[in-house]
Amino acid sequence: MTDRVLSSNRLRGALLRHKRALAIGALVLALVFLAGAQFFEPSEPEPVGGPPMVRRLTEEQYRASIADAFAPDVPIVGRFERPVRAEGMIAVGTGQAGMSPFAIEQYDASAQTIASTVLGERRAQFLKCGPKNPQVFDPNCARSFLTQKGRLLFRRALSDEEADKYVDLARKAGRQLGNFYQGLELSLYTMLVSPEFLFRVERMAPAADGAHPQLDPYSKASRLSFFLTNSAPDDELLRAAESGELDSRAGVDRQVSRLMASTRFEGAVRAFFADMMQFDRFGDLSKDPEIYPAYNSDLAQDAQEQTLRTVIEHLITDEGDYRDLFTTRNTFLTRNLGIVYRTPVPQRGEWVPVTFSPSANRAGIQSHVSFLALHSHPGRTSPTLRGYAVRQVFLCQDVPDPPANVNFTAIEATAHKPNVTARDRIFQHATEPSCAGCHKVMDPLGLTLENYDGLGTFRRHENGALIDTSGSLDGTDFDSTNGLASALHDHPETPRCVAERMYKSAVGRDITWKERYYLDWLISGFEDDGYRIPALMRRIATSANFFTVTRPAPAGTLAFGASGGKSQGGKL
Incomplete structure (x- = not known):
């Protein structure tokens, strides 16, 4: 009988100790939960994205692209027409802007001046090859120059077919004009008036069944570069796109850190606030x-x-x-x-x-x-x-x-x-x-x-x-x-407004209805980061939603919610 009582007392003691341990554990969990912002950060919602965009270069982006491809002092003589503003931002209007006859004339005038400067009076600065006899066509020199500059202007590598087309144009023009360099100049001029240069054309990467569609590597590079530098991708970012580095979170993080540490990051912030x-x-x-x-x-x-x-x-x-x-x-x-x-x-x-x-x-x-x-x-x-x-x-x-x-x-x-x-x-x-x-x-x-x-x-x-x-x-x-x-x-809408505008500016469109959870996550993180703009920009640029896109709706169907969604609150 005594043994049974002792055994029962031991059991009750063990149960009591177990209950105390559970209570202490629950208390610790409660304290951690109350300090949740300090220990845990809510993960990004499932990415939904929006449609890939075709965006016209702004005047600043055009000038910066020419400066990066050639030199800052290469003259641009054309005048730029009034930009279109949508959702309060020119950066969004670039995805809705057409092209007037006046704009085409001005782009044409600028392209002629740029090409004649680069391959005329300042040829020795920009062209390191060429035949001794200008009447002789040098296919290797033409291909080297056009593929190198085309890569920077089109923000991607030229396909073999494109390279052949521009080299062939230089050959035919050079034959008619009797001068290799003038033929090359005409081919460069043609690149400068191409929609592939004047517009940022986003393309989708092939996606496996069930996977979220994403932009292709070159489109990722362009979206990153214009958002964080307000200019075209540099050679290092294009290399990262070509090597597959931008397909990993670590690779994107490295490029974002590099771009934000560059002197051009300040220009992107200035452009956004202007x-x-x-x-x-x-x-x-x-x-x-x-x-x-x-x-x-x-x-x-x-x-x-x-x-x-x-x-x-x-x-x-x-x-x-x-x-x-x-x-x-x-x-x-x-x-x-x-x-x-x-x-x-x-x-x-x-x-x-x-x-x-x-x-x-x-x-x-x-x-x-x-x-x-x-x-x-x-x-x-x-x-x-x-x-x-x-x-x-x-x-x-x-x-x-x-x-x-x-x-x-x-x-x-x-x-x-x-x-x-x-x-x-x-x-x-x-x-x-x-x-x-x-x-x-x-x-x-x-x-x-x-x-x-x-x-x-x-x-x-x-x-x-x-x-x-x-x-x-x-x-x-x-x-x-x-x-x-x-x-x-x-005012609670002050930080929400700038975060919403920043994301719209980054992707060039309004927020889709399904992105409202992403926007709430973005604003919550903005608050956690002490409302620091660089932290907000980094959060956008490294998020999965930034590169996620939606597949185009089948022809003949109406797609609701593709744009026009608003953040919760903030509108009168």
């Missing part, structure tokens, strides 16, 4: 010289450069939090800008770092001349344009266009009357039923920015009246430009 900030519109911007005598083309260039220098210094050099761009007082000025900002800049023609005091009311890039002047009228401010721009550019929120029959007479007539401010002028539109809905979401932001005139100079009075700068942003009230800066910094 696109996002709509700086291409400066070409059409005008200001009344009597009202704003300080405005000229030099100031316009300096204003854009100021914002881009601020972006690069904060996001790349300092690896700062993206949201702090809306509150930072650190920037750079030239003497021209110093006049507008009323900040002395002693050095003429030089950029100097400046930190505005808290009382200067210059917190964030939304207080820069580049934003304020761009979203104003030639002779006055516009709270509506500025409020619309804040919503659209920084928060990715859609605001409908105004009705076609809006009457602006009352606003124009009272623009410069004594004791009349912009708040007084837009009262009529804000209370008109057909206008009130949109004005309620735009004007409270723009009215706070009324402390800046139509050029961006700070002021406290308009037409002799004290400016009321009270406003609000989605439930957050403020009464100063510094308050607006904090509200933009803290």
Whole structure:
């Protein structure tokens, strides 16, 4: 009996110890779960991708491609037509842009000049072979030059058939012109007007049954290079594509690290933010010289450069939090800008770092001349344009266009009357039923920015009246430009917007409906990384979804959800 009691006690003790061990284990697991962001990172959702794209080169990409293939000082004489903007970005519009007769003429003129420069006056710099007698055709030299340059211009190796075609064209032209070099020049010109150069044509790789279709290696290289350098793939990246390196995660990681460490990475970030900030519109911007005598083309260039220098210094050099761009007082000025900002800049023609005091009311890039002047009228401010721009550019929120029959007479007539401010002028539109809905979401932001005139100079009075700068942003009230800066910094759509735009810019299209989970994963990772833009770009470039594509729909069918999907939230 005693033995049975002892045995029973031992069993109960063992069970108790086991329960305690389970409880301790559960507690440890709970603590780890609560600190989950510290130990675990949610894996990327199943890749779904979108359709492969055909994207026209932007002006910057065209110029960079010619510089990389030949030299930065090779002249480009053609003018570039106005780019198409879609989803708020030229980078997306390049996938929807056609080609006008004007564009074809300009590409033709540029191609002729480039080819004649490379194989004419500067032939010795770019061509290291050739016959002693120009009337003799040298097939080996022609093939070597054309395949080498064609590889860089077409962003892939030429097929044997293509190489034969361009060599044969050089042979026939050289025979007719009586000069080997002129025949080679014509063949190069033909490459420069080819759609294979002017458009980024993405192609799918053969995929096994059940596997996710992906871009082929050369298309992967192009997508990586234009996203991370805003230029065509260099020789090393093309080599990685040819060797199969880009088919592995480790290979992609190596190339992403290399490209992001290069000096060209900064150019890609500058291009993205210039696109996002709509700086291409400066070409059409005008200001009344009597009202704003300080405005000229030099100031316009300096204003854009100021914002881009601020972006690069904060996001790349300092690896700062993206949201702090809306509150930072650190920037750079030239003497021209110093006049507008009323900040002395002693050095003429030089950029100097400046930190505005808290009382200067210059917190964030939304207080820069580049934003304020761009979203104003030639002779006055516009709270509506500025409020619309804040919503659209920084928060990715859609605001409908105004009705076609809006009457602006009352606003124009009272623009410069004594004791009349912009708040007084837009009262009529804000209370008109057909206008009130949109004005309620735009004007409270723009009215706070009324402390800046139509050029961006700070002021406290308009037409002799004290400016009321009270406003609000989605439930957050403020009464100063510094308050607006904090509200933009803290708004949940601020980081979501830039992440969404960054991905759209990278793939050249809108987000598909099935990609919404990928976008949520991307934004969650952006938050975990402290809202660092380089980390966001690396996350995109190394994700499986970045290279995944969908198969084209069968002819005669309607494919829903191929584009047009929006991220959850953020749209008005």
